[in-house]
Amino acid sequence: MRPAESQAIVVMATPTLEERDRDLLTLFTRLGPDRLDALDGVWDLCAADLYGLALWRTGSTQDAEDALQEVFTRLAKAAQRGRLGKVRKPFAYLLRMAHSTAIDVLRQRKRHHSQDLEEAAELVEPKCLERTAEAAQLSRHLTQLAESQRAVVYLRHFVGLSFREIGGVMGIPTFTAASRDRLALRRLRQIMGVTS
Amino acid sequence: MTQPTSSREPDPFAQVQPPTxxxxxxxxxxxxxxxxxxxxxxxxxxxxxxSVLRLAWAATVVLLLGVQVYLAPTPAETTQRMAQSTPAMSKPAEAEFQPFLARHSVVEAPTAMRLGGTSLFGSITIDPFS
Structure with a gap:
């Protein structure tokens, strides 16, 4: 398959989860031994979400890039061995892989005591230039949340998953996911000094 | 794609997006x-x-089990074969052992005095008239 074919599936507008799963399933069927061109399409569809999840989970740009590298390496190896045919929900499959990889990277970094080498990463960007300072402040506030809470908030408010889907991705019960989101937002409002 | 955090409270993520x-x-x-x-x-x-190799592996296992069941003797056959193959040594050997038992077995004399003892170690008896 030529690269142009694999990129033909790219959806310019933000796709719904069902659309994204459907497109990813099509790409997964195209992936196989010595047929890795469809990786470009997978990247276009979900690399930003996978990177964001890894970034919010690890709090480090370098770690998030390492996690994303590991996700695509595992995906390519699985495709090379022809093991993607059984995947039914590819987006959740990739998010789960990104989440577990981010945790592995985080553990590795903590084991080597190098977590203080990098400045806190920017977890959000402003939608317009006037909001740059607010976005930077929000990023600093977000770094004060627990990593597991940050991952739930990201999946809920930026990826748009339901709490049940978040539970599936993170391997936690649905109510735990909802509880983490609620506690994270309450804590964030406390930090920001917002009173309801 | 930001989800509203609450209907009453301002959404902290309304003006931001994830990093690119x-x-x-x-x-x-x-x-x-x-x-x-x-x-x-x-x-x-x-x-x-x-799938073909898995099927072949399963068929091999089933075949081996079948051969084992077909060739292995039944318990009745085993007993019969043992009875036939074991030489008749038990009865003569027992008969040869009887004189030895008669000579060396301890028989309590009727006049023996019981000195006590426990059931664990048996009783000790002395016959003063022997």
Whole structure:
């Protein structure tokens, strides 16, 4: 398959989860031994979400890039061995892989005591230039949340998953996911000094 | 795609978006992934990845079990064979042992005095008239 074919599936507008799963399933069927061109399409569809999840989970740009590298390496190896045919929900499959990889990277970094080498990463960007300072402040506030809470908030408010889907991705019960989101937002409002 | 946090409270994520990927990351990651996938060691043992091989393996196991059931003797046959093959040594050997038992067995004399003892170690008796 030529690269142009694999990129033909790219959806310019933000796709719904069902659309994204459907497109990813099509790409997964195209992936196989010595047929890795469809990786470009997978990247276009979900690399930003996978990177964001890894970034919010690890709090480090370098770690998030390492996690994303590991996700695509595992995906390519699985495709090379022809093991993607059984995947039914590819987006959740990739998010789960990104989440577990981010945790592995985080553990590795903590084991080597190098977590203080990098400045806190920017977890959000402003939608317009006037909001740059607010976005930077929000990023600093977000770094004060627990990593597991940050991952739930990201999946809920930026990826748009339901709490049940978040539970599936993170391997936690649905109510735990909802509880983490609620506690994270309450804590964030406390930090920001917002009173309801 | 930001979900509203609450209907009454302001959404802290309304004016922000997740960070974008840096330039060049796509080419770097995809190239490394492709190289890693193509350089991974070839799987030699594909037994559990092939339906035909799995079926052949199961058929072999069933065949071996069948052969074992067909060839192995039944318990009745085993008993019969043992009875036939074991030489008749038990009765004569017992008969030869009887004189020895008669000579060396301890028989309590009727006049013996019981000195006590426990059931564990047996009683000690002395016959003063022997």
């Amino acid at each position: 990927l840096r330039d060049g990351l796509r080419q770097q990651i995809l190239a490394r992934a492709r190289v890693a996938a193509r350089d991974q060691p070839t799987i030699v043992d594909r037994l559990w990845e092939s």
